Every structure is written in C-alpha cells, then in structure tokens.
Amino acid sequence: MFESDEQEAWTGNLGKLFKTLQKEFGKCTSKMYVDKNGTAIQSGWVFQKKCKYTDCSEHYLQTAWISIFSQKSEIIKTHFNYWN
Numbered sequence: 001m002f003e004s005d006e007q008e009a010w011t012g013n014l015g016k017l018f019k020t021l022q023k024e025f026g027k028c029t030s031k032m033y034v035d036k037n038g039t040a041i042q043s044g045w046v047f048q049k050k051c052k053y054t055d056c057s058e059h060y061l062q063t064a065w066i067s068i069f070s071q072k073s074e075i076i077k078t079h080f081n082y083w084n
Contacts, residue, residue: 006069010052014068018045021045021047021064021066022047025047025048025049025064025066026047026048026049026050026062026064027047027048027049028045028046028047029046029047029048029063030045030046031044031045031046032044032045032046032067040080042047042065042068043065043068044065044066045064045065045067046063046064046065047063047064047066048061048062048063048064049061049062050062
C-alpha cells in the first residue's frame, strides 16, 4: 500500500477533478461517505484499473481511494491511498 500526504488539488472544480482522477486511476467503482450528525456526506471516490507488472506479463487490479478533506475558497485538499 502507498499512502500520500494531504495535497492541494490542481483545481477547485470537483467535476474537473473527478474527470482527471478517472483518467489517471481508472473507473470509479464507488463513492466514499462519512457520517456527519446522522447524515451521509460524500467524502471521496474509489477508482480501479488493470495494470501490468513491470517484471512479467501478468496484470493486477490497482485500487485508489481518493478522499476530499476540505473545500474552502476554491481549494480542494485530497489524500491518496493505492493498493496493488
């Protein structure tokens, strides 16, 4: 597993950010949610794509969990987790 530090996104537009993440990490397989006072609030996405190992011809499924931490003043901060 690889885990990144919190990063500032390149855009404050969630739609543009989603499309860019989808191009990089593959198909969105689900959304992530947190509970805020009994209400489910979307907090990110889970992406998956088929990747090829560098040392053989086999493939594996890479999963990336992208969490959106804050959206203030058009700045979106994200956190990335990857599983191979």
